[in-house]
Amino acid sequence: MKISFILIFAIILILTLTGEIxxxxxxxxxxxxxxxxxxxxxxxxxTIGGYVGIANQIKGVKN
Known part of the structure; x- marks a missing residue:
C-alpha cells in the first residue's frame, strides 16, 4: 500500500513539474x-495618424 501511494505521488509530482515547464x-x-x-x-x-492628419488638412483647405 505504501509503495503504490509513493508511486502515485511521484507520478503526480513529475506531471506537475513538466506541466510547469x-x-x-x-x-x-x-x-x-x-x-x-x-x-x-x-x-x-x-504613419496612419500622419495620413489622417494630412487628409484632415486637405479637407480644411478645400472648405
Whole structure:
C-alpha cells in the first residue's frame, strides 16, 4: 500500500513539474509575440495618424 501511494505521488509530482515547464515555455512565446505586435503597432500607428492628419488638412483647405 505504501509503495503504490509513493508511486502515485511521484507520478503526480513529475506531471506537475513538466506541466510547469511547458507552461513557462508557452508564456515566453506569448510574451515574444506580444512584443512583436507592440513594435509593429509603434511603427505603423504614427504613419496612419500622419495620413489622417494630412487628409484632415486637405479637407480644411478645400472648405
Amino acid at each position: 511547458e507552461s513557462k515555455k508557452f508564456w515566453k512565446k506569448v510574451e515574444k509575440v506580444g512584443k512583436n505586435i507592440r513594435k509593429a503597432a509603434k511603427k505603423t500607428l504614427p
